[in-house]
Amino acid sequence: MEARLEEHLDRFGLALVNDKHKYRKVVAKKIIKKGTTVITSRPLCNPIIFPTHRSQHCETCFRAKGSIGPHGGEPHDLERCSVCKKRYYCNRACFTTAWRGWHRWICPDKDMENLDYEMLKMVAIAIERLRNGSIASGTSTTTPTGAHSEEDEPLELTEYVFSTLMGHEAVSDPTQLSKYREIATSVRDQLIKSKHPFKSPHSQGAPPSIQELVQYLCRFHCNNFSIHDAQLFTMAEGTFPVGALFNHSCRPNAIVMYEAQTQIVRALEDISPGQEVCTSYVDNGVQRKERRQLLAEKYYFHCMCPRCEEEEEEPMDAAKQDSQASLLLSSSSPATKSSKWTGFRILDELIEGDQDGPKDGKIDGEWLTRQFEPIVLPNARSLQTLGPEIQSPGLITRASFTSYLIHSIVPLIQTEAPEALYQERLFKIYRELRTTPHASPKPFTTTVMTHATSFFNTCLEDGASWGLASKIGMFVLAQYLMIYPRHHPLVGLHCFTLAKSLWNDVDGGISSVRLAHEVLLLARRILRVSHGVTGQNAGLVLEVEQFMKTVETELG
Numbered sequence: 001m002e003a004r005l006e007e008h009l010d011r012f013g014l015a016l017v018n019d020k021h022k023y024r025k026v027v028a029k030k031i032i033k034k035g036t037t038v039i040t041s042r043p044l045c046n047p048i049i050f051p052t053h054r055s056q057h058c059e060t061c062f063r064a065k066g067s068i069g070p071h072g073g074e075p076h077d078l079e080r081c082s083v084c085k086k087r088y089y090c091n092r093a094c095f096t097t098a099w100r101g102w103h104r105w106i107c108p109d110k111d112m113e114n115l116d117y118e119m120l121k122m123v124a125i126a127i128e129r130l131r132n133g134s135i136a137s138g139t140s141t142t143t144p145t146g147a148h149s150e151e152d153e154p155l156e157l158t159e160y161v162f163s164t165l166m167g168h169e170a171v172s173d174p175t176q177l178s179k180y181r182e183i184a185t186s187v188r189d190q191l192i193k194s195k196h197p198f199k200s201p202h203s204q205g206a207p208p209s210i211q212e213l214v215q216y217l218c219r220f221h222c223n224n225f226s227i228h229d230a231q232l233f234t235m236a237e238g239t240f241p242v243g244a245l246f247n248h249s250c251r252p253n254a255i256v257m258y259e260a261q262t263q264i265v266r267a268l269e270d271i272s273p274g275q276e277v278c279t280s281y282v283d284n285g286v287q288r289k290e291r292r293q294l295l296a297e298k299y300y301f302h303c304m305c306p307r308c309e310e311e312e313e314e315p316m317d318a319a320k321q322d323s324q325a326s327l328l329l330s331s332s333s334p335a336t337k338s339s340k341w342t343g344f345r346i347l348d349e350l351i352e353g354d355q356d357g358p359k360d361g362k363i364d365g366e367w368l369t370r371q372f373e374p375i376v377l378p379n380a381r382s383l384q385t386l387g388p389e390i391q392s393p394g395l396i397t398r399a400s401f402t403s404y405l406i407h408s409i410v411p412l413i414q415t416e417a418p419e420a421l422y423q424e425r426l427f428k429i430y431r432e433l434r435t436t437p438h439a440s441p442k443p444f445t446t447t448v449m450t451h452a453t454s455f456f457n458t459c460l461e462d463g464a465s466w467g468l469a470s471k472i473g474m475f476v477l478a479q480y481l482m483i484y485p486r487h488h489p490l491v492g493l494h495c496f497t498l499a500k501s502l503w504n505d506v507d508g509g510i511s512s513v514r515l516a517h518e519v520l521l522l523a524r525r526i527l528r529v530s531h532g533v534t535g536q537n538a539g540l541v542l543e544v545e546q547f548m549k550t551v552e553t554e555l556g
Contacts, residue, residue: 001160008157008242012039014277016245021304023166025276026246032271034487035529038254039242041263042153044162045126046102047227047238048118055080057235059087059103060094062260064229083107102126105194111186115237116217119224121187123216123239124208127159153242161241167218168300176221177214184213222299227258230531230540232489238263248299249278250291250307251344255489259536268487268529269419278305285483287446288348306344343423346430351483353445368455374399375471377502380514383410383522386417389425396438398448398475405429405478413486413522422486429482449479460497466505470512473498492526495519496544503551513554520548 009016013030032038049057056065058078065088066075078088081095084107089095095103102125112118169177191207208216223244227236240263243256253271256279257264271277282294288308295303341349357363375398383406390408393400408429412422433444441448453476459469477498480491502508502516524544531537 001157004154004157005161008153009039014039022247024245027276028271028273030273032267032277034267034269035532036267037532038265038267038271038277040152041240041243041265042155042158043261043263044158044239044241045119045122046098047236047261048115048122049236050115050234051086051113053235054086055088057088058090058094060089060098062236063090081107086112101129105191109190111190114183116180116220117183117187119220119237119239120183120213120217121190123162123220124187124191124213126155127162127216128207130155130159158241161245162219162239165219165223165241165244166300167215168222169215169218171300172218177218180214180217181210183217184210187213225256225263227261227263229258230537231493243279246277246279248281248295248301248303249305250280250282250284250288250303251305252278252280252284252485254279255530257489257531257537264532264535264537266530266532268485284485284488285446285449285480287352289352307348309345343427343430346427346434347483350430350433350444351446351449353442354447355441356445356447356451357441363451365455365458368451369468371398372452372455372468372472372475375402375475377470377474377508377512377515378403378406378410379511380518382407383518384414386411386415389428392429392432392436394436396433396436396443398439398443401433401438401443402471402475402478404432405481406474409478409481409486410522413525414518416525426482444479444482446483449476449483452476452479460501463504466501467507467512469501470498470505470508473501487526487529489527489530492523492530493540495523495526496540496547499523499547499551503547510555513551517548517551517555520544520551524548 005016009026010029013028013032015027015029016024017027019025046059047062049059049062055078057063063076065078076090078090079095081087081089081103087098087103087107089098102122105125106112106118106121109121112121188207188210207213220239223239223241224237225240225243226234227238228234238261243263243265246254246265253269253275254265254267254277257266265277265279267277281299282291286294292303292308295301358367390404393404396404408425409422411417412425438444452472456469456472456476459465459472473494477491477494480488480494484491499516499519502512502519505512508515524541527541527544531540533541
C-alpha cells in the first residue's frame, strides 16, 4: 500500500519524503503554478455537520438549503429524516446513500450530539465496512453526485494513510485519554447492539477493540479539519488523511479549500521542485505565542517555520518536538528570546502587543472614529502600476501605516510581481516599521486589527457612514497584507466587502467608484488563485465579476 500511496502522489507531481525533524513531508516534484490544485483528498467517512448547521445542509452532498443550481431553477429545499428528525437530505438519492453508508447505524443513537463520539462512530463504520467487504471497489461512501471517485483516491488508500498518521498517544493528557476510552467503550457497545451489524457476503466482523478506537480518536484529534464554505464560514468537521500529510507553516504556500465533501489543496504561490508544500493549521493572524500554544495543545509540536524559528536553537527531531510541546503546555513563561530577527520573523515582533484604546481604557465608537477618520483613501490610479519604492513616513500612525502599506504592496499584486520581489519589498517594510517611531498605542498589532475589524463590521451593519467604513476597511486591508500571504482567501474576501463599502459611499463621488473598481480587480486576482476559476468555489469569483460589471457601467 505504501507503493500505491507513492504512485498516487506522483500523479499530482508530489512525493512524500522522510524528515528527521518533521517525521515526513510532502515536496513538489515539478513546478506547481499558483492557483492550481496541488491535490484533492476524500474524507475517510462522511464529515460531521455541526448541529447548528444541520437544518441548512444536506448531510450527504452538503448542498445548502435555498441554494440555486448552476442551471437556475427553484431554490433548493431539504427534507429531514422521519425517524431521528435531526438529519436533512436533498432527495431520496441522497438519503439512500446515507442510509446504506452510515445513517442506519446512527439514526437511533441519542449520543450523536457529541462530536468526538459521532466522528469515532462514523470512522469505525467506514473502516469496518471496508475491511469486511461491505464497501465494494468503486463504490462511493459519500455523495451520489459530485463524490470523490475511486479513480481519484481509492478508499483503501484513504484508510491506509489514516493508519499511518500520528496520534501522539505517548504525550497525550491522561485525562483526555481516559475520556477517549469512555467514548470508545460507548461507541463499541452501541455498534454491537446495532440492528444492522457489520455483515457482508465475504466476511462478518465485530467492531474494533477499545484500544483501536482510542487510537482512532487520537489520530482524529491531531489530524481533523474544519470544513468551511467559499466565504470561509466553518460548518463541519472531517477526517481527510491525504490532506493531513501536509505539514504546517505560519507562512503557508498552499491553502485548504472545500467543494462539497472534497478537500482541495491549492497553491498560493508558485512552488518549485524539491520545495515543501505547507498549509496552515491555525489562523496566521494570531500572535506567535498563541499560535505556538494552539499548535502544541492540538498537534503536539514546537513550530519552527520561517515566522517562528529561533536563531539560538538547534533543529529538533520528532521526539524533541513532542518534549518541547509538552514543556510549552506546562509553562507560562515566554517562548521567545530577544534577538535581531530577519525576514518573516520580524513580523511577529511587530504585531505583538495587547494595548489599544485611550488612557482611561474605554474603547468606544467615538474614540475609534477619531483614530480612523484621518486616513486618506488612495487614488485608484496609484495602485495600478509598480512605481519606485515608497519612503516610510517619519511617524507611523494608523493613517500613515495604511497609506504606506497599500501603496507599497497592492501594485505588486496587481502587476503579478514575482514572489521574490514581493518578499523583498515586504521585508523592507518590516524593517522600516520596526525602526520608525510610531504613535501610541502601536497601530499595527493584532489587538488593534481585531478592534478595527469589529468596528468595520459595525459600520457596515449601521450603514450611517460608508466613508468611515471604507477608511477602516482600507486599514484592515493594510494589516492583512502585512500578515497574510498575498493570495490568501481572507484577503480576497475582505477586498470584495471593501469594494461594496466604497461603492456605497455616495459622498465620495466618482473617486470612490473608481477605487471600488480597483479593489474589485484586486479581489478577483486573489480569489482566482485561492478559489480557482472552475468548480463550486469559482462561483464567488463570478459574483465579483458581476459586481464589477455594475461598477463599470456606472463608470461608463
